[in-house]
Amino acid sequence: MQIPVHWALVGASTIADQFMIAAIRAQGGVIAVVVSGDAQRASDFAQKNAIARHATDLDAVLADPAIDAVYISSTNEKHLPQALAAARAGKHVLCEKPLALSADDAQQMIAVCAEQGVVLGTNHHLRCAATHRALREQLRAGGIGKPLFARVFHAVSLPPQLRGWRVEQPEAGGGVILDISVHDVDTLRYILDDEPVEVSAMTAAGSMGSAGLADGVMSIIRFRQGVLAQLHDAFTVPFAPTGLELHGTQGSLFARDVMTQRPVGEIVLRSADGERVIEVEHASLYDYAVQRFHAAIAGEGTPAATGQDGYRSLLAALALAQSAQSGAHVTVDSRFGK
Incomplete structure (x- = not known):
């Protein structure tokens, strides 16, 4: 026992x-x-x-x-x-x-x-979703051929009970990049089994962030094996669905309503054979x-997600913040990289 x-x-x-x-x-x-x-x-x-x-x-x-x-x-x-x-x-x-x-x-x-x-x-937690584990397996099985591009839609409305320090206190690590974008980076690292090497980002302070904290960001990440990823993250978008798309030489995967803490969402594979729903057995992340x-x-x-996973995803998130501040493309530190 x-x-x-x-x-x-x-x-x-x-x-x-x-x-x-x-x-x-x-x-x-x-x-x-x-x-x-x-x-x-x-x-x-x-x-x-x-x-x-x-x-x-x-x-x-x-x-x-x-x-x-x-x-x-x-x-x-x-x-x-x-x-x-x-x-x-x-x-x-x-x-x-x-x-x-x-x-x-x-x-x-x-x-x-x-x-x-x-x-x-x-x-x-997002890499623990059955949907994201299924996406990883689809890529490993060659379901879309060579991966070329990814898009993540993770613009949501931050609930009132979660605001506070996230939108008011830079010293506590608030802001959308360290709250949401770092999750997107980790999710893509897991699905693609690859590491970010270069990033570019622009942030916005819409209606929620204060003390210089961004509440929205658009980002581009280049991965080591060539995939370009586009991220849209925000605290201020109440009606947009979340999702993740992967586009390759032989097909595209569309994962809808999957950037969430709840065990929900669906995946559709579109290729020369038409459209096919990828079956997923949902369970608590x-x-x-x-x-x-x-x-x-x-x-x-x-x-x-190991400590090194947390470290590598943090490196990319910090690079996004640096890019947004400087207005330049930023190379991601390769320490602990594969």
């Missing part, structure tokens, strides 16, 4: 509340404690989600030998110190994206987790991510 993984939630977040708690429990995990800097928030969160303990002192929680792993979903600027503290306490770390706010910080997280012998995963993380803790494979 496998011993269940005992978790500490670091951050009383919306994503933990809506998705991760259910996923951890569905995979046999035990949520032992929630940690928040706000004692009342921690107490209310624990009561709502039937979590036995709540705390404000992370170090005290990490000193508990019964805790096996931490899930970090605090604001982005806290990821580095919290992940390092957890790793040095011998706890496995599943951290929300972006892994950190700088390449050096993300690299430090990877190094310390490796030194301490703990698993580091990045919670890039977060269940899959937790299952892979639990397996990695047990020494069976790797997390769905």
